[in-house]
Amino acid sequence: MQELLQKIVEKNKELTNLGAVANYIPELDKANKNALGICVMDMEGNQFCYGECGTRFTIQSISKIISLMLAILDNGEEYVFSKVGMEPSGDPFNSIRKLETSSRKKPYNPLINAGAIAVASMIKGKNVRERFQRLLDFTRKITEDETVDVNYKIYCGESETGDRNRAMGYFLKGEGIIEGNVEEALDIYFKQCSMEVTVYTIAKLGLFLANDGVLSNGERVISTRLSRIVKTLMVTCGMYDESGEFAVRVGMPSKSGVGGGIVSVVPKKMGIGVYGPSLDKKGNSIAGAGVLEDLAKELDLSIF
Numbered sequence: 001m002q003e004l005l006q007k008i009v010e011k012n013k014e015l016t017n018l019g020a021v022a023n024y025i026p027e028l029d030k031a032n033k034n035a036l037g038i039c040v041m042d043m044e045g046n047q048f049c050y051g052e053c054g055t056r057f058t059i060q061s062i063s064k065i066i067s068l069m070l071a072i073l074d075n076g077e078e079y080v081f082s083k084v085g086m087e088p089s090g091d092p093f094n095s096i097r098k099l100e101t102s103s104r105k106k107p108y109n110p111l112i113n114a115g116a117i118a119v120a121s122m123i124k125g126k127n128v129r130e131r132f133q134r135l136l137d138f139t140r141k142i143t144e145d146e147t148v149d150v151n152y153k154i155y156c157g158e159s160e161t162g163d164r165n166r167a168m169g170y171f172l173k174g175e176g177i178i179e180g181n182v183e184e185a186l187d188i189y190f191k192q193c194s195m196e197v198t199v200y201t202i203a204k205l206g207l208f209l210a211n212d213g214v215l216s217n218g219e220r221v222i223s224t225r226l227s228r229i230v231k232t233l234m235v236t237c238g239m240y241d242e243s244g245e246f247a248v249r250v251g252m253p254s255k256s257g258v259g260g261g262i263v264s265v266v267p268k269k270m271g272i273g274v275y276g277p278s279l280d281k282k283g284n285s286i287a288g289a290g291v292l293e294d295l296a297k298e299l300d301l302s303i304f
Contacts, residue, residue, distance in 0.1 A: 026157035060257030121185035206271025251302025
């Protein structure tokens with residue numbers, strides 16, 4: 001496995017030159033464009049890593065699957081999906097267009113920005129600090145990584161440049177999708193996107209979902225049904241408006257973030273984390289997607 005990972009990463013490194021690091025959030029543009037790394041963890045406890053494995057990066061939209069799990073634990077599946085849909089949008093992750101033109105007004109799914117802001121508003125706690133702390137603690141628990149914390153430089157950049165997200169939040173408030181304080185929901189959302197991780201962290205997240213919501217110590221944190229809901233949404237919506245093509249090419253439930261990370265799940269087998277901050281035009285790691293495609297082909301990992 002180690003030799004295979006080395007071969008695949010070295011092969012795909014040239015793809016980093018075809019993309020660009022995210023620059024619309026201050027600090028993200030400081031990432032090394034040519035960085036590329038992967039971590040694979042299997043159900044037997046084996047761990048294989050190659051490339052930029054120790055580099056810390058912000059989790060960004062990968063956090064949306066974590067906040068969704070906690071929101072459903074807090075409120076129940078029926079309530080969450082009464083406010084947010086389950087369908088692919090076909091639009092960029094930060095699009096606001098269909099919020100107003102759609103007859104149903106609610107966000108198409110929880111993995112686009114509008115849906116994730118609505119989900120963040122559902123996390124419970126007596127104040128905004130406690131609500132985010134619960135999300136941070138939940139993230140640390142399911143990734144089995146106590147080092148996860150907020151990068152406050154990125155958080156400040158997210159907040160300062162988040163005008164489009166604020167517009168979505170207030171639109172959702174006007175439509176009754178967000179019932180609480182909009183600024184609190186946005187603050188939770190900006191902070192969750194700014195949590196710092198490594199490929200080990202997100203591979204562990206993938207392994208948690210591969211094991212249907214059970215930690216390595218045998219503790220069940222979420223139900224099998226909730227794990228399946230999350231993995232299904234990852235297949236249909238996890239790679240933004242490239243999700244269909246990615247499902248055909250790679251065939252693993254996956255979620256990307258503009259920090260360069262992608263988490264992938266091979267049900268009952270393994271969790272995979274990749275990092276490559278050079279992004280394609282859809283906002284996905286261009287070399288990371290190439291690594292996952294090659295790995296899926298070599299090991300026949302597609303769920304289809």
